[in-house]
Structure formats: structure tokens, C-alpha cells
Amino acid sequence: MSIPSSLTHFAASVSILLSTAPVAMADTVHLKNGDSLSGRLISYEGDVCVFSASYGTGLNIPGPDIASLQTDHDYEVRFKNGELASGRLMSNGATLTLLTSTTFGEVEVRMTEIQALTRSFVEERNPEAEDVPAEYGERTEQPPLDFLVGSTVLLGPGEYEFDMGLVYKQSRRQHNLFDVGYFQKSSYSARVIQFEPTLRAGLFDRLEGHLAVPFTYTSVEDVSSNEYVSTTGAWDLADIGFGVQYQWLDETSAHPALSFTFDIGAPTGRKRYNDAANRWKDPLNNGSGHWNVAPGIAWVRSTDPAILFGGLSYQHFFKSTIDGYAVKPGWALRSYLGAGFALNEKLSIGARFSYSYSANLKADRQIIKGTDIDPADLAFNLSYRLRDDWVVSPQIMLGLNDDAGPASMSLNLKRQFN
Template identity: 55%
Template sequence: MLSPLKLLGSISVIFFYLYDTPPALADNLLLKNGDRLSGSIISFSDGLCIFDTHYGSAVRVPTTDILAIGSNTPYTLLFASGEKATGQLKATTDNRTLLESATFGTTPVDVSQIVSLARFRPSGPLMQENTKAGASDHRYGEDQPAQPPLDFLTGSTVLLPPGEHELDLGLAYKQSRIQYGLPQAGHFQRSSYSARQLELRPTLRTGLQRHLEAYLSLPLTYSHVQDISGNEFVRKADAWRLADIALGVQYQIVEEDADTPAIALSLDINIPTGQKRYNDVFNSWKDPLNNGSGHWSLTPGIAFVRSTDPAILFGGVGYQYSFARTLDGYHIKPGWVLKGYAGVGFALNERLSLGGRLSYAYSANLRADHQTIHGSDADPLELSFSAAYRLSEDWVVSPEISLGLNDEAGPAALSTHFKRRFN
């Protein structure tokens, strides 16, 4: 898995060499082949340690190759069991690792069970005294456990460790309008048709265990449609409704290393709680009030993530199967959908990241009353751009714009996500 700590490590190496005075050598690694490394742990997460020796580029060490760790810097440790501890790691003469913690005392730890290390930043009176003393060698972000917000990777890999949760408050808006003049009815009169939709999509994601996370999304929409044939004839309709509930799981089967990308499998389920009407010709102007598919569906998928400094490449494919259902007196069987996407993202620093994605899907013809409706297939093409900014240690804001590149992709959409992580 491509971890935020790994990317922060790559960026931090560049900043370390921009300063005249390098940080003190505080960390030591003993490898299983007998090698010893002295320097600084930049990141330690999900099977990969990025270690700065100050003699060149950072060294990438698989955590499975590490026998023991020693440091005079306090770290917060996350174990594979989901437990956390804070303290200093000490390497013994018999190549064991001890954790010296105010809570647990001196305890031996198994390095192979450590999922991640984050440099501990103290708070309270002690931190205030150090600030007043004025440590001139303190650099912005050096001791912060903050990680780059990699929101553009959501859905492409597992981002949450065990026991951590994320609440995503998404807000999206899209609209379309067709308008032309009516000279025969008066110079100022217009004929127009407009549709608008505002969607609030709260989503809860949770890390179930290492390499496994799940999500549940409960969207609510406000839809408004207005059909104007002139001042003498105006009709409109609007509605607040619950849209389709979505839930799913994602499991990372391959961790990224020097030769292979991170690979994750996913399964998404759509529950038809939204409205879906097949209106007759006289009421077809109300079609934009639909905010659901009307059908249960399953979508298995596979996605990859690959880091190629300074960029992160990601993409995936999925196959959606929808179940038949009787709606408005018709027996409807939607066509299968094959969809894929590819994108690139950049973590500019520990607070800001940018991403772009190109998405394509092909939807086969639907069947109505057991008859194939030719020409009902579609292949929307969409391009989206997003940014993510860390407001604080727990909150991230992520605006996004999606542009339909053909008629079947629909109008442009603006969205903003406010995300908060908690244990």
C-alpha cells in the first residue's frame, strides 16, 4: 500500500538537503544481514522504511529486513493488532528492541509487528517551556505527525489503519440549462429548460484490520426542474429525497515495493433507496428528479497505486452487474457496465496535494419486458481535478470539479469534501 508517510518521507528528503545544517543523527537500524544504519527515520509505514543517512538519497528499507531499532527520539507506534504506544526505542546488545514508555515501562517489542512510526510531538507545559527557550534548530513540520492528505487515492487503495475512522461530509452541486429566445412571442420572452441538483453525501469509512477498510454512504439530494415555454406556460417541480445507499469493502492484496505497485480488490453494493421513474412522454420533463438507479447492483473491482517521485500514479477497473426489477409496470434489466479510470496525484507538502483523473465507462443496452432496447447503451467520458488541504491534524478540505467530456457524461459538477479522522 502507498502510505501517506512514505510520500511524506520522499518529500522530506528534499527539504532536508535545502538546509545548511543537517539534523542530528538520532536513529539506528540493525538489519538482518548484519548492516547498521545511522541517521533519521523519515517514514516507517506499511512495510517500508525510508531512512536518511545524510550521505546521498534516502534509503528504502523493507521493514521485514529490520532486526532492531534504536532511537533517542520518542515515537508513537501503531502495531498490527491496532494497539498504540508512545516511547523511545532502544536496541540491546543481543539485537532486541525495547520500548521505554511512561505508561508501560520497559517492554520488549517485535519490530515485525510495528505497522507505522510517527515522531511524537509533546504538548502542554513542557512544550511551552521549550518554545520559550527558543530552539533555533526547530524546522516547520519536523516533529509533526501530520501526513500529506492523499484524498485523490480514496477508492484506489486502503488509507485507514485498523481502528481508525473517517467521516466524509461531501457536498456536490450540478446544473444544466437549455435556453433560446421566442421572437414570435415577444422580444424578451424565453423558452428554457433547467435542472439543478444539490447533494449532501455523508460517508463513514473505517479501518477494520490491516489492509482492509469498509465504507457506508447515505446521500440526500435536493432536485429542482423548471420547464418554460414562455411567460404564459411555466411548470416546475422539486423534491428532497434520500438517494441510493452505497456500501463496500476494499482489501489490499499486494504492498508496493521496488518492482510492483500496490494492488487492492474492492466490492461495492448499491441499494436502490433513491427514486427511479420511467415517466411517460408527457411527464418526461420530470426525469431529472430521479436520484437513484432503481436497482440493486454489485461492482467488483481492482485498483493499483504506484509512486514515481514526485508523482503518484493510480487507476482501476470495475464491472457492475445490476439486478432486474419491475418499475412503473415494466420489467427492467439494466445492461452491464464496464468502467475504468486512470489518474495522477502530487503531494506538494504535508498540508496540500493535487490530483487529476480520467474516467470512462461503457453501459450495455437495457432490457425492458425481456426485449433489448437498442440505442440505450452509453459510454460517458469524464475528467476531474481535485485538491486537498489539511486544515488541522484531524480535518481536511477537498474541493473537486468534474467535467463531462461528452453528452452522456452530463453537466459539470462542483463538490467539496470535509473529512475528519478519529479513533
Template identity: 20%
Template structure:
């Protein structure tokens, strides 16, 4: 999901001896298999082509349980200028100009568990632990003081737990794409921004800002995300893409805030992966999410943009250490202002049985 971190698993696209299917002698697997329908020995773990997105492309074999610890780090920065003034001549403003430099670092340590209910249906749950720190440096340019105001805060704790179902819709003929239907639900188990205490920041007996006593670890809203994933194997590469819609459920926060209906998300991503050798793979991808405007008590803030675009370029690397363990690294580089500058994610899927 857009509130969470992203990965898509797909099989190595090395052709079988008769030139069919996306399986073959891929990443440490000695037996061929069709997408989602595994015929390799039970002890083998399906190989990946550099995990990039959250939505599944290779399903867990029937009766198998996979544990995937992961660690993600993201860094965001922004410079914002707020002007409350009037102009007397072009380029000269009289009033208050507030300049802010914002830095945010987020660490997410998560445990993901996937179980193959059938050879075409998989259940997944993800439990994250989040640590966030924010630093804001502010200066009011037209005030007498030349000192910067530093406002910092951090927080850590349980994040929003997620659960998902993935179902392979078809068993394709050789050379045809296959499709995965996904349904993901996100809770609000993390501490949200409405539950965090605040304090005023003073300078020279003036209120210059507001500081969160701690950073939230959750969004504060339930969300449901249906999506469809397409995977097209073609030797020696695999092409994949996903389209999703995230419905964020409205909530009555109470007090003087009232009812908040967060904006929904529309997301699309696509990419390509290919095997370098039997154990190593590489992938490229692009992810784009459109976030729509939030409503409060049935109305919208006219000063906000109608939509926000969050887009990233992704690079992935996968390596199979053994039939039961893979290592996956993913790098996301933000290409729009509202996307994180950089995000690095490491995953280690391990087949338990």
C-alpha cells in the first residue's frame, strides 16, 4: 500500500527445455513449475526477481508457511515558504514570511507471514514496528529575531497491522500472462496523530509553532485496497504491473475536529525483472500513487491541492542463498516532491515448512 512499504515477487524467467512457462531451472530450483502452481520439491522456496511492490506475483505453495523479516529506512526532506503579506510593488512583500526546512527519517521493522491455503490462494499478514523522527527548522524572515527555531520530535511503537488475500485467477497457456487478484486491509493499531499530545513552541514570549510530544506510528484510519496484478513471462525477462484503489474509511475523531474522511488513493506500478544467473536476479520498476483531497465534516480545505502525486523509481536485487532462504534488496528514489527522497528495504523470506 501507499502507507506502507512495497514489494512484488515473480519467478525467474528462464524457459523450460521446450520453451514454455516462466519456471525452468530458476534460482536454485531444479524442477519446472507453472505460475502459482508449484510442482518443485516441497523443500524449495520460490525464487524472486528483486522484490519491489507489496502485491504478490508468485504465490506460496499449498501448505507452506513463509516468514519474512524486513527492515526499511526512508528519508524525506522539504523546504516550504508560507507568505502572509500584501505586495506593494512586484517582488516586495509586506507582512510575515515563514521559511521552514523539514527533515523526516522513518525506520520500519516488520514481520510478514504468508501461508498457502491452496496452490492458487494465499493468506498474508504483516506486523510492523515503526520509529520516526522529525526535525523542523523555521525562521520568520520579517521578524526582528534572526535566530532559527528548531522543533524536533520522535516516536516509536507498533504500526498498523495489515492482512491480505492473493488469488491467481487463471492458469495460462505457455507464453500468455497470468493475473493475481489481491485484497488488502489495513488496521489502525498504531498511535495516530489525533492521540498524540502537543505543546506550543515559544520564542521571545511569542508563539512560533506547535510541537508534537511524540510522532505517530499509524495513520489513524482503516483502509481497504483491492488490486489486480499482471505478470507476463518472456525469456529471459518477466514483465509485471499492478493497478490498485485504496479506500480510506472515514472516522469521527470527536472534539472540535469532527468527522475526517481521508482522501482515497489510486495507484499504478509496472516493471521488468530478469535473472542474471541461477541464484541472482535484478529488476526495475516505477510506482505512481495519486492521493485525493481530505474532507472534514463534509467539506474540503480550498487551500489544498485537489490531488497529490507520489511517484518513485525502483531498483531491486534478489539472491537465493539456499532452497529455503532468499535475500531481497529494494531501492526507491522519489521523483515527485511529495515522495520520500530515498527508501531502502531489505527482506529475508524464509520457508519454515
């Protein structure tokens, strides 16, 4: 399979952008295994460093695993021999920690010699500057991390968000009909607009739930020539989806964050198995026609300056009667891998590769050969914080094989409530 040159140029541009992306978070931990983590230092005491990753989870990092530490604020440093010093920690070459203070200047410190770090809040305050807004580029809030939705729990108890998603995809093919007229065409086109409002909520500590109620408008045109044109279109409710995600393990220096997912699909959409004469109406289908469940596992790993994520799920469909046939779709195994970057407090970008395999379906207990599919696609998304609680996220999804279908564009507008 060849990749179009335009896609190659696009991927190259994204790579250049990612390689030069600034890190939005302030503090940095360099580990002895070569990994680097960007985030916020919460505490350091008794050879245990508690560090907040870019997506808000707390990591417990053993002190002996840390090669160097860099902070953007002053800390009081208490050494194991009882001495005290104050200043800012700087990392030199990711293997050496320097303490910069007004009293001692710049001195080298070993992480194994530190007993505790305490943030210094003694700063001169300028009353006239209290109402001055933050400078551009100064961190005021967590960056939007929409590329992690579904890969980890992002909402705490009592927090919820409403996501208004809009997706557009189009498929078209045509060829000339010189035998019936020089300008005559045979063409087939299908356009789908999907509105997918989704509610996500933090149910309990480490537990998040979601409910999606999508609607679609589909228009189809089948042209044999100017004399034979068939068109149809319809608004329909698609399959309603809901589920939960449980954060099982927080990320540490030894393993990524792990969470369990469980999704349920309800057959509220349209599903028909059209005969040969009406096969051109197939795009009107916007549902599976079957109840289905999908347990899975997802992981997230921070490695400066990127956040890596992925997931694997198994989808099981239940038998149903459609158009007089007892139909049971084959099981499906779905997987994805991705990477995201928080560029600053307002902007993040992400990319995801997805691959799945669906086995052959059964009709009246007979396996229908050739109905298995294995779509693969590549998605790029950008998230921008419009205001404190509003985030807009455009996305482009490219099908990498015939089973993946046409490319699609989507736009999500999300409002968070606390």
C-alpha cells in the first residue's frame, strides 16, 4: 500500500512541530533509566518523590531512581546530615543536580543526600500587581488533553463535561458513459453528518462514566445516467453508547497508569441487509443492529516531552433477528497506540494509530465467509482552550486501507463543569 505524498508531507510537518514543541509543565525529573518526566513536584521526603504528571495523576518515584531534578520555584532543602539550604534546583545534563541560592551560589547536590524538599512561599507581594492578568505563556491551568479521553480517568468525583461532536465524511466514485452521451456520468456518492453529544462524569474516586447519543443525517445519490437517478436521505438516531472506566494503577517510574474500560452499545440505530436492487441504500445504516459489550484495558505513560497511550478491547455482539434472518456478527478485537504533546496551557496536539479485526458474521447459524474486516486508520487532533471551561478540538482521520472507509473530519466543542 502506497502512502500519498501529501500525507507524507503532512506527517513530516507534524514531526517537525512535535520535535520543537515547548513543554507546558514546569518541573522536570530525569530518571537513571534515561526517561524524563514533566509535571509538578508535589513532595519529596524520605527518598520518595511524589510527582504530578501532565495529565494530573500522582507518581510515586523512589529517590534512588532519580538522576537529577529541576524545579521552577525555590525550595528549602533539608539534607540527611541535618543541614538546611534554600534555592532553586537546576538540572545539568540530566545527570547532575545544582542548587542555586543567594547564600551559597551554585553548588552540586546528590539526590541521595536529600531528606526532604519544602516549597518556599516567602515572596514579596506587590499589591498593585495582584489584579494584573497572567502574561502570555505563563501556566495558569492544566493544558487540554483531549487525546487521552478513553485512555485514563480525567474527571474527579462531581466533575462532568458535555461534549458536542460533529463528524463529516463523504464517499464518491464516478466514470464516463460515452455510449449514452459524451458528457454523461455514472456516479455514486454518500455523505454523512453525525452529531454526537456525549456526557462524561466523574462518578467516584478513580471511576468515570460516559453516555453518547448520536444522530446522523445521510444523503445518497446513485446515478446511472441523467435518465436514471435515485436519491434518498434520512435523519436517524444512531446506536447509543455508554460505559465506565476505572483507574486501576497510577503511573510510577516502574509502570504506566493502567485502567479498565467497559462499554455497552444499544441497537437504537438503523440496520438493514438490503437486497441487490437496494444495496445502494447501505450508507443509511448507522448502527450495528445488536447489543454489544466491550471490556478492555488502557494505559498511559509520560516521557518528556510526550505522553504515550494505548489500549486493547474485545467486543462481543449478541444475536438478533434482522430482515427475517437470525444474525450474529463476529467478535472484534480493537487496539490503538498514540502520542500527545502539551504545548502550553491552552494548546495540545495528538496522533493515534488504530487497528481492529472483526470476524465473519453468522446468518441462520451459517458462517458467511468474506465478511471479516480489519480496518486501520490514523488520526490527528488538536485541542485549544477557548476559555477556562471551553475546549475546541478539530480532528482529521485517514483510512489506511479499504476496510477503514473514507477520510473524515470532526469538530468537538467541550464544556466542563465542576
